Amino acid sequence: MAPNINRRDFLTYAGATLAGVTLGEAGRRYLARVDERAATWRPSPAETWTVSVCRECPAGCGVRVRLMDQVPVKLEGNPLCPIARGRLCAKGQAALESYFDPDRLVGPARRDGPRGSNRWVRISWTDAINECASRLGRARSNGGAVMAIGADGRGPVEEAWSQFWRAVPADMAWTEQPTADRLSSRFRALTGAVADPVFDLEHATHVISFGAPIVEDWLSPLWAQRSYGRFRRGVGRPRGRLVQVEGRRSLTARKADEWLPIPPEKQTALAYGLASVLLREDRVDRTALAALGGNLVDFERDVVARFTPDNVAVASGVPVVTLLRLARDLAASPQPLVVVNADAAPELVDGVFALNAIVGALDRPGGVLVGTGRTPSDARRQSAVEAIDALATRSPAPALVVLRDASAFRSLAASPDTAAFDRCGFVVSLSPYLDETTAVADLLLPTHTPLESWHGLVPPSSDGSEKLACAAPAAPARLETRDLLAVQRSIAEKLSLDLDQASPFASSGEAVRGELERLAKLRRGVPYTTGFETNWALQLERGGWWVAPASSAAEFTKVALDAGGWLDPYVGAGRLRDDIARHGGLSLVPPALPPASPVAGARPEELTLARVVPAALVTATDDADAPSEGTLRLTAFTPAPVNLGGSPNQPVLFELLGQPDSAPWQVWAELGPETARAYGVSHGARIRITSASGSVDAMAVVIERTPPGTIAVAFVPAQRAGGRWAQLVSADVRRLWGRRPRSETVGVRVTTL
Ligand code: SF4
Numbered sequence: 001m002a003p004n005i006n007r008r009d010f011l012t013y014a015g016a017t018l019a020g021v022t023l024g025e026a027g028r029r030y031l032a033r034v035d036e037r038a039a040t041w042r043p044s045p046a047e048t049w050t051v052s053v054c055r056e057c058p059a060g061c062g063v064r065v066r067l068m069d070q071v072p073v074k075l076e077g078n079p080l081c082p083i084a085r086g087r088l089c090a091k092g093q094a095a096l097e098s099y100f101d102p103d104r105l106v107g108p109a110r111r112d113g114p115r116g117s118n119r120w121v122r123i124s125w126t127d128a129i130n131e132c133a134s135r136l137g138r139a140r141s142n143g144g145a146v147m148a149i150g151a152d153g154r155g156p157v158e159e160a161w162s163q164f165w166r167a168v169p170a171d172m173a174w175t176e177q178p179t180a181d182r183l184s185s186r187f188r189a190l191t192g193a194v195a196d197p198v199f200d201l202e203h204a205t206h207v208i209s210f211g212a213p214i215v216e217d218w219l220s221p222l223w224a225q226r227s228y229g230r231f232r233r234g235v236g237r238p239r240g241r242l243v244q245v246e247g248r249r250s251l252t253a254r255k256a257d258e259w260l261p262i263p264p265e266k267q268t269a270l271a272y273g274l275a276s277v278l279l280r281e282d283r284v285d286r287t288a289l290a291a292l293g294g295n296l297v298d299f300e301r302d303v304v305a306r307f308t309p310d311n312v313a314v315a316s317g318v319p320v321v322t323l324l325r326l327a328r329d330l331a332a333s334p335q336p337l338v339v340v341n342a343d344a345a346p347e348l349v350d351g352v353f354a355l356n357a358i359v360g361a362l363d364r365p366g367g368v369l370v371g372t373g374r375t376p377s378d379a380r381r382q383s384a385v386e387a388i389d390a391l392a393t394r395s396p397a398p399a400l401v402v403l404r405d406a407s408a409f410r411s412l413a414a415s416p417d418t419a420a421f422d423r424c425g426f427v428v429s430l431s432p433y434l435d436e437t438t439a440v441a442d443l444l445l446p447t448h449t450p451l452e453s454w455h456g457l458v459p460p461s462s463d464g465s466e467k468l469a470c471a472a473p474a475a476p477a478r479l480e481t482r483d484l485l486a487v488q489r490s491i492a493e494k495l496s497l498d499l500d501q502a503s504p505f506a507s508s509g510e511a512v513r514g515e516l517e518r519l520a521k522l523r524r525g526v527p528y529t530t531g532f533e534t535n536w537a538l539q540l541e542r543g544g545w546w547v548a549p550a551s552s553a554a555e556f557t558k559v560a561l562d563a564g565g566w567l568d569p570y571v572g573a574g575r576l577r578d579d580i581a582r583h584g585g586l587s588l589v590p591p592a593l594p595p596a597s598p599v600a601g602a603r604p605e606e607l608t609l610a611r612v613v614p615a616a617l618v619t620a621t622d623d624a625d626a627p628s629e630g631t632l633r634l635t636a637f638t639p640a641p642v643n644l645g646g647s648p649n650q651p652v653l654f655e656l657l658g659q660p661d662s663a664p665w666q667v668w669a670e671l672g673p674e675t676a677r678a679y680g681v682s683h684g685a686r687i688r689i690t691s692a693s694g695s696v697d698a699m700a701v702v703i704e705r706t707p708p709g710t711i712a713v714a715f716v717p718a719q720r721a722g723g724r725w726a727q728l729v730s731a732d733v734r735r736l737w738g739r740r741p742r743s744e745t746v747g748v749r750v751t752t753l
Helices: 007-014 024-039 095-100 125-141 156-167 180-191 221-233 251-255 264-280 286-292 296-306 309-316 320-332 346-358 384-390 407-411 418-422 436-440 484-494 508-522 531-542 553-563 575-583 651-656 673-679
Strands: 047-053 062-068 071-077 109-111 120-122 146-151 171-175 197-199 206-210 241-245 258-260 336-340 368-370 400-403 426-429 455-457 466-471 565-568 632-637 668-671 686-690 695-702 710-714 746-752
Touching: 047 455, 047 466, 047 553, 071 095, 109 125, 125 146, 125 400, 125 426, 125 484, 146 156, 146 384, 146 407, 156 171, 156 455, 156 484, 156 508, 171 384, 171 407, 180 197, 180 346, 180 575, 206 264, 206 320, 206 346, 241 251, 241 320, 264 296, 264 309, 264 320, 264 346, 286 296, 286 346, 309 320, 320 336, 336 346, 368 575, 384 407, 407 436, 418 436, 426 436, 455 508, 466 508, 466 553, 484 508, 508 553, 553 565, 668 673, 673 695, 673 746, 695 710
Parallel strands: 146 171, 146 400, 206 241, 206 336, 241 258, 400 426, 632 710, 668 695
Antiparallel strands: 047 062, 062 071, 109 120, 197 368, 455 466, 466 565, 632 746, 668 710, 686 695, 686 746
16 A cells, blocks of 8 residues: 555545445545645655556557656656657546546455445455455366456566466457457458558558548557658658548548548448559559469459449449549559558458558558567457357356456447356456446456556557567555456465466566566667667667677666666568468458449449438438438447546546547537438437437537438447446447447437437
8 A cells, every 4th residue: 555545544445435445535535635736746855757658558658657755646658668759648648547546446355245236345365365266266176167358468467367377277368459450360361471560651651541540549549640740741751641531520531631431331342442443554563563472363353343433433432533533643652551440340451451462562661561460379369259248148157257357348349248247156356446347246356557567568569660568566556456467376376276387477577577588688679768779779680780788687677667668679671571472472352242333324423422412311222231220320439538448437538538529428429411400400419319229319519521321429338337437428329239340330310309
């Protein structure tokens, strides 16, 4: 516990709410006192700075933490971090609120009422570990299944987490993160590379983006924003040109040179249509493409025959003249690049990779490079969402489920079916917060929040270099929480597991130090350093040199921890070409379905986006692929402040919801002026959106040029089981999709309230 919270304070907090398992009202008062101290701050000997790693999203940006009397009062970006270079986004700033969250769990607790009733009784860590170990031991001796679920990640702490559950043994499932990792399976299908794709946005000259939220939270958000800045106004080069293809007028769409308001289900036709025009007009470097080998001849035959400009114009809504111009502009640019959102449909991702291959963007600066990756066996990971969905029918149900965090629940298509957990023998939550995991758990073993934790994280590929974001705890543990690997080690000891096999590290700190010592012995890379020195290290490595940044492994470890990470800037040239050669050439994937045939009587050159008149809103019959259940097509978008990784109990993020159109604390839906007129909806009005699966009330936001016949809703999963602030968010939009994936478009009706 932090030295500045005395035992009496702690007991006061502990008695405040939820039978004493959260900080409650007293926590909020404490937070106010810290705010006050920060506001009246004057330099004093009690002020210190340290580094940490932001865990509010998977990007792993470096953070500098200002502490007064060991209390963290301010976060800044770490200028040495090669991902963000000193920047910190709003989600990163909100990490302080996770530390002070009044609905954090104050220590271990056992359920004292029906599941989900939030009635708990505090217990000691000794009792908690004994109970968990005894349940686990019983499950093992009875042959019951054990399941461990948590957010996906890479690094020494993640590896130790998996090692323990492999030794138990347990089924493991991971929540996919919205990083380039999500695109890796399609990238592998095309090139054979078992790695994440890297989009070298910074050095591209012309970019077509299929829904990628480049200036919001794309793949590795601060890296993307920095790259975008250089792409647009890099020194000594022409300004990069951006075409955004997206159904809603997002921040990226507003900043683009050209915005094509095309809903997601029509974007695949456009991607293949562009490929078809380039091949048809022979605007490709045939020699370079032939050198890659593979199935280009078959692909070209299929795509050119099926994706004629007329067909594409009808299927995508993009006029032929625009299609031709887009393709010709792309081919004419020296370093064209096509990018895509991480959660795009697989067929669109295939189309985007095919386009990149055709414009010669594979394996060149300003194109698609190969990043870090997993081993082939590790690449096939069980999805946490599927594992939780299967709990309702799995036979026999797991005897024990361990939930490391709530990320899986926030990715579910629908609000969690808590009844499915009733089928499981025993459920343990390791989350530090009151959240969806505590709503289904029997035993709470709260682990440290990010500012209190050791970090050893391999950030997702952004520039292709290899990194380890690492740091010691920035702030003392404030409550009776424990380190994740220390909890695992205690359980392993109770179960008399072989510690070398199951839990070789007594703590996360040991695991991180072990990894840094390994890197020091490999004699490559450097601790995080300035951009100039990073480039210097890169030049040396290219020349086959490595200058030791420290005189011993222990010193190397200290320097890396002080800097906030380690990186190896060397990206092997031609790695992707080698992968493609080993793969037997490119495997271009033609789309499963052809676009619609031209509508009888329609002249594609006359098709414009304005052609779809409001009458189309009330009768779906003039559009063959309109959803049958309703009259408007509903798509989802994720607002940048929505947080899958951290605590949902961060009021500053809820205040930012809906910016720049100001819709804090609530769900909003965006529709165009034609649609608004057809439904009698005005800007700011309350509307009810109803699908075949349910209905949600939202605020209407009217946005010019939003395609008629469509409506886009902010995907803000309400946290009914979360802390008090999380519960204030107005609605859970997931019910509109039912069990269907969020990437699908559903038909809805809209009424005003
Ligand atoms: S981009 Fe992600 S990791 Fe980086 S500061 Fe923002 S929330 Fe944190």
